[in-house]
Amino acid sequence: MNEALVTRGLVKRYGRHAALDGFSLSVPRGSVTGLVGRNGAGKTTWMMTVAGFVRPNSGEVNLLGRGAFDAAVHSGRFAMLPQDSDLPNEGRVRSLLVGYGRLQGLSGKAACESADRLIAAFNLSDKANSSVRALSHGMRKRVAVAQTFLGEPELVMLDEPLSGLDPVEADRLRTFILARRGRTTIVVSSHQLDDIERLCTHVAFVADGRVERMETLRALTSDAGRIAYALRARPGELADIAAACPGVRLSEEADGVVAEFSSELSVEAVNAALLPRLLEFGVLSVQPGRSLADAYLDDFAK
Amino acid sequence: MARFELAAALRTKRAIALVAIYLVVSLFGMNSTITVLGKMEDQLAGILHVETVEGKSGVVSAALWKSRPFQKIAHSVVGDSLVYDDIVGRHPAELIYAWMVFLCVPFLSILASCRRVADDVSSGAAKFVLLRVTRLQWTVGKFLGQSFLILSGLILGALGAWCVAAFRLSGADIPALLPAMILWSFKAWFLSLAWLGVALGISHLSTSGSKAQTLSLGLLVAFAIAPRVLKLYADTVVGAKLQVLKMLFPSVMEDALWRASPGPVAAGAVWLLAIGLMWLSFGHLIFTRRDVR
Numbered sequence: 001m002n003e004a005l006v007t008r009g010l011v012k013r014y015g016r017h018a019a020l021d022g023f024s025l026s027v028p029r030g031s032v033t034g035l036v037g038r039n040g041a042g043k044t045t046w047m048m049t050v051a052g053f054v055r056p057n058s059g060e061v062n063l064l065g066r067g068a069f070d071a072a073v074h075s076g077r078f079a080m081l082p083q084d085s086d087l088p089n090e091g092r093v094r095s096l097l098v099g100y101g102r103l104q105g106l107s108g109k110a111a112c113e114s115a116d117r118l119i120a121a122f123n124l125s126d127k128a129n130s131s132v133r134a135l136s137h138g139m140r141k142r143v144a145v146a147q148t149f150l151g152e153p154e155l156v157m158l159d160e161p162l163s164g165l166d167p168v169e170a171d172r173l174r175t176f177i178l179a180r181r182g183r184t185t186i187v188v189s190s191h192q193l194d195d196i197e198r199l200c201t202h203v204a205f206v207a208d209g210r211v212e213r214m215e216t217l218r219a220l221t222s223d224a225g226r227i228a229y230a231l232r233a234r235p236g237e238l239a240d241i242a243a244a245c246p247g248v249r250l251s252e253e254a255d256g257v258v259a260e261f262s263s264e265l266s267v268e269a270v271n272a273a274l275l276p277r278l279l280e281f282g283v284l285s286v287q288p289g290r291s292l293a294d295a296y297l298d299d300f301a302k
Numbered sequence: 303m304a305r306f307e308l309a310a311a312l313r314t315k316r317a318i319a320l321v322a323i324y325l326v327v328s329l330f331g332m333n334s335t336i337t338v339l340g341k342m343e344d345q346l347a348g349i350l351h352v353e354t355v356e357g358k359s360g361v362v363s364a365a366l367w368k369s370r371p372f373q374k375i376a377h378s379v380v381g382d383s384l385v386y387d388d389i390v391g392r393h394p395a396e397l398i399y400a401w402m403v404f405l406c407v408p409f410l411s412i413l414a415s416c417r418r419v420a421d422d423v424s425s426g427a428a429k430f431v432l433l434r435v436t437r438l439q440w441t442v443g444k445f446l447g448q449s450f451l452i453l454s455g456l457i458l459g460a461l462g463a464w465c466v467a468a469f470r471l472s473g474a475d476i477p478a479l480l481p482a483m484i485l486w487s488f489k490a491w492f493l494s495l496a497w498l499g500v501a502l503g504i505s506h507l508s509t510s511g512s513k514a515q516t517l518s519l520g521l522l523v524a525f526a527i528a529p530r531v532l533k534l535y536a537d538t539v540v541g542a543k544l545q546v547l548k549m550l551f552p553s554v555m556e557d558a559l560w561r562a563s564p565g566p567v568a569a570g571a572v573w574l575l576a577i578g579l580m581w582l583s584f585g586h587l588i589f590t591r592r593d594v595r
Contacts, residue, residue, distance in 0.1 A: 048593075048595065051429070051433060052432070053429060053432070053593060053594040053595065054593045054594075054595065055591070055593060070436070071432065071433065071434060071435050071436045071437075071439070072436050075433070075434045075435065076434070078433070079433060080429075080433055082426060082429045082430075084426060085425070085426025085427065085429050085430070086425040086426050086427055087427060087430065088310060088313075088422075088425075088427045090310065090313035090314050090315070091310065091313060092313075095309070099306050099309065099310075100430060100431075100434060102306070103303065103306055103431060103434040103435055104433075104434040144430075147430060
């Protein structure tokens with residue numbers, strides 16, 4: 001089975017409002033899949049449903065090929081960072097992580113080793129014996145993220161993992177997640193599309209309680225005829241430059257120009273025609289395709 | 303899960319504070335009642351022309367049972383002739399401890415446990431655990447963890463009360479008081495299991511700790527009043543039918559724990575456990591059908 005997680009037609013209603021309205025998504029094994037959508041789109045409700053916290057009105061969940069979530073079956077194989085959930089204030093970082101490890105079936109030694117590894121990985125060594133109450137918001141977040149990776153689970157779901165982290169710690173977490181790409185299946189929900197773009201191999205656009213589009217990141221960001229050129233100096237007349245390559249429309253952006261063209265033209269052909277004209281303005285970078293944010297805003301949100 | 307819960311409960315200042323308050327109450331209660339007992343003894347010693355030891359009580363504790371006022375007090379407190387027959391002749395300090403522990407245990411159990419589930423659910427802390435254990439394991443673990451906590455508190459209370467008794471009382475029977483008090487603590491622990499079940503069952507139903515606490519304390523009051531109300535209307539047709547409801551109230555089974563012979567005590571203990579498990583199961587059943595948001 002190539003999917004770590006499959007949900008089909010999940011429906012969850014709160015009164016008349018459908019938080020999930022036929023949410024179907026297959027998460028490929030070993031992928032890092034990003035969920036993108038507006039507030040209230042259903043991302044968190046879907047995660048909570050997969051984790052068994054929310055009972056769906058209808059639909060199917062198949063988690064790691066063993067049916068809907070059941071702690072007796074999935075404990076230790078599946079983990080989650082729930083959004084807006086507080087760790088027990090009185091717990092001390094290391095003992096809490098060891099305790100969670102023991103609860104999911106790790107031996108005392110394995111739980112200690114796993115906890116120590118994660119404490120080091122998340123730069124919490126000097127806080128290992130501090131109580132959760134004494135930690136800053138960002139540190140608590142790191143402990144909460146760390147607990148998801150105890151015992152190396154096969155599937156991890158992270159709801160807004162980077163929010164509240166300082167730039168250094170956010171980068172550390174991104175590196176940690178990237179190092180697991182291919183080994184651990186990870187689902188990330190975030191409003192930070194730059195982060196999703198940096199971390200994910202697959203992206204699902206979610207709206208109104210269902211998945212509107214699910215693609216690989218590459219397919220989402222490079223399927224449009226678009227090249228962004230970052231330039232040191234402002235170019236002169238864009239029409240003169242565009243004349244070098246019929247079928248290309250050039251527009252000026254804050255740090256350069258963007259060329260948009262139909263699928264009949266290749267990236268290579270457009271570059272070959274435009275770059276010689278743009279070199280005199282100091283070409284700093286050439287970015288074919290579009291960013292995830294552009295893809296989301298252009299194709300989906302507007 | 304029980305060990306995790308016990309460790310978590312011990313880390314919370316609330317549980318420690320409650321056990322500490324219980325300890326203070328048992329020490330203070332034992333000390334105060336020994337003072338009262340001493341005064342009664344002195345009066346009785348005067349009447350019987352028996353000598354008392356300077357500054358200590360307990361020399362005439364056996365003779366105290368011959369005092370009609372003391373017998374009347376004991377009988378009215380016990381309220382049941384079978385129980386009265388079982389406790390006649392026992393050391394008054396032992397009985398005072400037993401009375402005190404039976405009085406405190408419902409409050410101790412309710413206050414220590416009624417927020418344990420609701421608080422974890424409302425803060426979201428429950429989610430970190432429920433990803434690792436089933437809801438049934440969680441419920442049972444909470445019950446076992448809390449019951450060990452209460453038992454530890456009761457044993458500590460017995461030790462503390464015995465120390466006060468040993469310090470304040472004289473007589474050869476003081477060493478024998480310790481196992482007797484510990485036995486009463488164990489009996490009270492069975493009573494606590496019923497109240498724990500009530501408190502944790504209610505806690506499973508609530509979305510906030512404050513609501514769970516209010517509801518649990520409300521039930522504590524209701525359970526204290528209801529058997530008396532049922533007794534009042536026992537002669538009516540409806541009242542007679544409703545008498546069966548008494549079996550759901552932990553306080554009704556308390557008398558069995560006062561008995562000396564193991565049969566009634568075991569029956570009472572089993573019934574109290576059943577009451578606790580019934581309330582716990584009720585809460586758990588609702589909880590399994592509930593979203594944890």
